[in-house]
Amino acid sequence: MRIVFAAGEGTPFIKSGGLADVIGSLPKALVQKGHECIVVLPKYRDLKLADQLEYVTNYYIWVGWRRSYCCVFKAEYDGVTFYFVDNEQYFGRPGLYGYDDDEERFAFYDFAVLEIISHLDIKPDIISLHDWQAAMIAPLYKERYAYYEYYQGIKVTFTIHNIAYQGKCDPNYLTDLFGLDNYLYYNGNCRNDGCLNMMKSAIFYSDVVTTVSPTYAQEILTDEFGEGLQSILNMRRHDLYGILNGIDPDVVNPAKDPELVENFDINTVEEKKPINKAALQEECGLPVRADVPLIGIVTRLTWQKGLDIILEKMDELMQRDVQVIVLGAGDLKYEEPLKGIAAYHNQKISLNLKYDFGLSCRIYGGCDMLLMPSLFEPCGLSQMMSLRYGTIPIVRETGGLKDSVQAYDEYAQTGTGFSFKNYNAQEMLNTIDYALKVYNEDKDSWKDLVHRAMDAKLDWEESADAYLRVFNSLLD
Ligand code: ADP
Numbered sequence: 001m002r003i004v005f006a007a008g009e010g011t012p013f014i015k016s017g018g019l020a021d022v023i024g025s026l027p028k029a030l031v032q033k034g035h036e037c038i039v040v041l042p043k044y045r046d047l048k049l050a051d052q053l054e055y056v057t058n059y060y061i062w063v064g065w066r067r068s069y070c071c072v073f074k075a076e077y078d079g080v081t082f083y084f085v086d087n088e089q090y091f092g093r094p095g096l097y098g099y100d101d102d103e104e105r106f107a108f109y110d111f112a113v114l115e116i117i118s119h120l121d122i123k124p125d126i127i128s129l130h131d132w133q134a135a136m137i138a139p140l141y142k143e144r145y146a147y148y149e150y151y152q153g154i155k156v157t158f159t160i161h162n163i164a165y166q167g168k169c170d171p172n173y174l175t176d177l178f179g180l181d182n183y184l185y186y187n188g189n190c191r192n193d194g195c196l197n198m199m200k201s202a203i204f205y206s207d208v209v210t211t212v213s214p215t216y217a218q219e220i221l222t223d224e225f226g227e228g229l230q231s232i233l234n235m236r237r238h239d240l241y242g243i244l245n246g247i248d249p250d251v252v253n254p255a256k257d258p259e260l261v262e263n264f265d266i267n268t269v270e271e272k273k274p275i276n277k278a279a280l281q282e283e284c285g286l287p288v289r290a291d292v293p294l295i296g297i298v299t300r301l302t303w304q305k306g307l308d309i310i311l312e313k314m315d316e317l318m319q320r321d322v323q324v325i326v327l328g329a330g331d332l333k334y335e336e337p338l339k340g341i342a343a344y345h346n347q348k349i350s351l352n353l354k355y356d357f358g359l360s361c362r363i364y365g366g367c368d369m370l371l372m373p374s375l376f377e378p379c380g381l382s383q384m385m386s387l388r389y390g391t392i393p394i395v396r397e398t399g400g401l402k403d404s405v406q407a408y409d410e411y412a413q414t415g416t417g418f419s420f421k422n423y424n425a426q427e428m429l430n431t432i433d434y435a436l437k438v439y440n441e442d443k444d445s446w447k448d449l450v451h452r453a454m455d456a457k458l459d460w461e462e463s464a465d466a467y468l469r470v471f472n473s474l475l476d
Pocket residue numbers: 016017018019298299300327328329354355356357360379380381382383385
């Protein structure tokens with residue numbers, strides 16, 4: 001099977017969130033199962049490994065009425081072919097998204113993906129689209145390209161990584177940027193709530209829709225989680241699949257991670273984790289103490305991630321003998337109160353308001369627990385990384401958190417973390433208290449918990465098979 005992946009980001013070249021990790025690891029897992037995978041990314045100015053790119057070709061494409069130059073570069077990585085589509089006007093600037101002309105930039109990208117297929121003669125069996133940046137490829141293919149002989153017979157899948165970001169925009173863009181007839185807006189195919197909605201369009205036009213965990217696939221059918229797309233998703237519910245993301249064991253691995261002070265595995269964790277913990281406490285300006293439970297929080301500072309309930313109970317949590325390290329950047333609404341409370345409890349809280357990959361690894365490696373009480377969580381990677389590093393997650397039972405963390409059961413001695421059901425600050429604090437009690441008073445159980453967490457099956461093996469089953473069902 002040949003699969004073309006279209007997404008706004010992918011490791012190791014460019015990353016702003018979990019989407020990049022999926023694009024960096026799912027194609028690799030499929031290649032290892034004998035399939036051919038091609039990933040097409042924008043050629044951002046800040047691309048990593050840029051010196052490994054080689055020029056392939058160039059051509060002009062139409063973005064609505066605009067005739068735009070497109071230059072294509074290529075790199076091979078882990079058996080996957082990456083193509084990068086370049087136009088200086090659109091991508092020769094810092095960062096990834098967040099510009100006023102994002103719709104135009106990604107309209108260019110969407111056309112570039114469809115055009116690259118015929119220009120390089122790489123007609124795939126499947127085009128796998130991810131999130132709003134690639135979403136409009138679905139209507140463009142079904143309403144236009146599928147009528148050209150060369151393109152006929154390709155199947156299109158769309159994966160929702162986070163339904164909160166839909167690509168809602170001016171209805172005029174449908175014609176102006178995408179060159180599609182505006183009756184597709186008026187008949188509702190591409191319309192939602194008075195806007196052109198890129199994600200809705202992809203849900204409507206794709207052959208299959210997937211999302212990144214089984215629980216989230218159920219949640220987004222409801223008014224509470226559907227973000228206004230629950231109706232169209234219910235219409236497509238028989239073509240909707242939830243497949244849990246995996247993590248790449250070659251990349252997320254405490255035995256190989258160069259960012260750690262001491263590497264460790266399941267056999268050496270008791271001996272080596274304390275060394276990482278002490279180094280982390282020192283790095284973060286906290287008293288170096290082996291006995292105090294150390295809780296990490298690694299997150300974008302946004303409403304999705306449970307910051308409201310964390311802030312509500314942080315002061316009360318500080319009445320316990322604990323230390324907390326926060327690593328995150330985002331909304332001032334959360335940064336400012338965090339600064340206040342961290343200044344007050346400066347011997348117990350280390351606040352790091354930045355994006356720092358190295359520190360994130362050392363937090364996963366050195367902390368005892370990771371707190372992730374998300375309001376909603378399509379899949380979540382932080383809790384999976386912390387499991388791998390023997391750092392026990394404390395999570396709310398939503399989306400991928402529910403699917404990847406098994407609640408500790410002290411009677412059966414099973415489970416890999418601690419979890420609570422409702423988005424309620426007191427329930428969260430009770431659960432943290434329970435985790436602290438086990439940590440402080442039942443060392444043997446904690447040790448077993450750490451071993452089960454590190455041993456949890458989180459790689460792509462089963463999930464890649466699940467994607468293949470979905471793709472194959474379209475080809476029969
Ligand atoms: P989301 O994609 O919604 O932000 P995920 O849990 O799926 O959440 O993925 C977040 C990824 O970004 C994880 O790999 C996490 O370690 C990383 N990350 C989040 N915030 C930071 C930060 N401030 N510094 C370094 N890495 C971060």
